[in-house]
Amino acid sequence: MEIFEDQLKLGKLGEDKVFTHLNNLEDTFNVINCTEHKLFQSCGVDGLLITDTEVGILDGEFFDVKTDYQFHKTGKLFIEIMADTYMNKKGGILSTKARMFYYYDPVGGNLYKMPIYAMRRWYDNIGISMNHIEKLNPYNQKTTGILVSPEDLESAGVHLSITDIGPLNYV
Numbered sequence: 001m002e003i004f005e006d007q008l009k010l011g012k013l014g015e016d017k018v019f020t021h022l023n024n025l026e027d028t029f030n031v032i033n034c035t036e037h038k039l040f041q042s043c044g045v046d047g048l049l050i051t052d053t054e055v056g057i058l059d060g061e062f063f064d065v066k067t068d069y070q071f072h073k074t075g076k077l078f079i080e081i082m083a084d085t086y087m088n089k090k091g092g093i094l095s096t097k098a099r100m101f102y103y104y105d106p107v108g109g110n111l112y113k114m115p116i117y118a119m120r121r122w123y124d125n126i127g128i129s130m131n132h133i134e135k136l137n138p139y140n141q142k143t144t145g146i147l148v149s150p151e152d153l154e155s156a157g158v159h160l161s162i163t164d165i166g167p168l169n170y171v
Contacts, residue, residue, distance in 0.1 A: 010067065010069060010106075011067045014104045015035065015046060015047075015067065017106070017165060017166075017168050018104050018111060018165070019031050019033060019047060021163070022047075025051075027052055027053075028050070028051055028052075029050040029051055029052045029058055030050045031048070031049050031050070032047060032048040033046075033047055034046060034047050034048060035047070043062075043096065044064055044092065044095050044096030044097060044098060045062045045063070045096065045098045046063060046064050048060050049063055062097060062098040062100075063098050063099065063100040063101070064091075064098040064100070064102070064116070066078075067168075068103065068104070068105060068106075069107065071105040071107070076149050077112065077147070077153070078146075078147055079093060079119065079123075079127070079146050079147075080092040080093065080144075080145045081093060081094055081127070081132065081144045081145050081146060082094055082095060082143070083141070083142070083143040092143075093116060093120055094120065096116060098116055099117075100113060100115060101115070101119055104165070104168075106167060107168075108167065109164050109166040109168075110162050110164055110165075112150060112160050112161075112162055113163070114158055114159070115158075115159065118157070121157075122157065122158045123146075126156050127146050130146045131146070131147075132144050132145070132146060150162070
């Protein structure tokens with residue numbers, strides 16, 4: 001159980017790094033952390049990014065964040081397709097109600113930003129036929145995902161924006 005708890009803490013550190021980055025963007029009005037709110041947990045939403053538009057109107061976008069400590073070894077993103085996670089939070093690109101997906105590599109420091117609708121379209125067209133990986137956490141909850149390189153996603157039409165937000169100091 002201790003390893004799982006450590007992974008949760010490391011994931012939280014990654015989320016905090018992404019939230020800080022989003023809060024420091026020029027057009028950001030606020031970033032609201034939704035991770036502790038049961039309604040948003042059940043929708044697979046981690047946060048709400050509120051931006052000030054060019055015309056002075058606030059715009060909001062729900063997002064999901066994943067932190068992957070293995071990306072630097074594999075060079076591939078673990079795209080969570082479906083997950084039943086701790087505290088009954090649903091996860092994965094098929095169940096989230098978020099509009100944007102942020103994938104953070106805490107070792108290399110890159111933040112990948114991908115629209116959820118494009119990820120779902122990719123999955124329906126290509127991902128569904130790929131090798132799916134199932135993992136169980138210590139609470140016997142299952143996560144299903146796919147390993148895919150950022151280059152393969154882009155060549156399949158998923159627009160990725162990549163920003164270096166720096167590595168995470170977690171030691």
